[in-house]
Amino acid sequence: MGTGYFRRDLGAKIFLPALRRPILTPMDVLITGASRGIGRACAARFAQEGHRVVGVARSEAQLQALAAECPTVEPLVADLRHETVSGTYDVVVLNAGLFAPGRLLDADTDVFADTWQLNVLANHRLARALVPPMLARNSGHLVVIGSVATDYTLPHMTAYTASKKALRGLWEGWATDLEGTGVLTTLVAPGATLTSSWENEDPPPHILPAGEVAELVFRVVAEGLSGRHVIQASES
Secondary structure, rough: OOOOEEEOOOOOOOOOOOOOOOOOOOOOEEEOOOOOHHHHHHHHHHHHOOOOOEEEEEEHHHHHHHHHHOEEEEEEOOOOOOOOOOOOOOEEEEEOOOOOEOOOHHHHHHHHHHHHHHHHHHHHHHHHHHHHHHHHOEEEEEEEOHHHHHOOOOOEEHHHHHHHHHHHHHHHHHHHHHHOEEEEEEEEEEEEEHHHHHOOOOOOOOOOEHHHHHHHHHHHHOOOOEEEEEEEEOOO
C-alpha cells in the first residue's frame, strides 16, 4: 500500500490537479462526525456536487444547521460510542473521533475509554455494518480519517496517538480483506487541522484548514484512489 504526500505551503492552498474523471452519477455518502471540523467540511463538499449525504453526529442542532446550508444533507443523530448505523452507501467516511491531549500515563480512565470507544471500536462496528452491502455489489469506497500522529508519537498527545495507531492497524486490515473485491479503502492522514478540538489548547503554528482536508477526501473518492494519503502544513 503506497502513500501519497500532499504538503500545504503557508499562505497558499494545497495544489491538487484537476479531476481526471468527474463524478457524474449522484452518490449516497455517509459521513460520521459531520457536525463540525473535517466531517462538516466533507459533508458540505460532497453536497456541493449534488451527492446525497447522511451526516452522523451527536449534536442535533449542529446537524440541522448543516442541513439548512446544504439541502442534500440528511441529519442522523447518534452517539457512536454506544450506537452504530447501517444502510447501503456508495461512500462511507469514518471521521468521528475524540481528541484528548495528555500523557498516556496521566490519562483519566474514563476519558481514555471514551477515546478508544469512538476512535477505534466505533469504527470497527461501523465497518462491520456498512461494508457488507458494498461487498454484495462489488463496489464502494471506505475512507478513514487517520492522523500523521501514527508516524511518530507527539509529546502530550500519547493517549490520542495510541488510539490513532490502532485505527491505522484496523485500516490496514480492512485494506487486506478488501483487496480484489471491487471495494476501495483509503486512509487520509492529516496533520494538525484547525477544528474545535483546539478550543482549549494552543494550536501549532502550522495548521491546515478543515476544508483542504475535505478537498483531499473528495478527490480520492472522485479519482478512485486507495492507499494512504498524508496532508500537512509546512513552512515552505
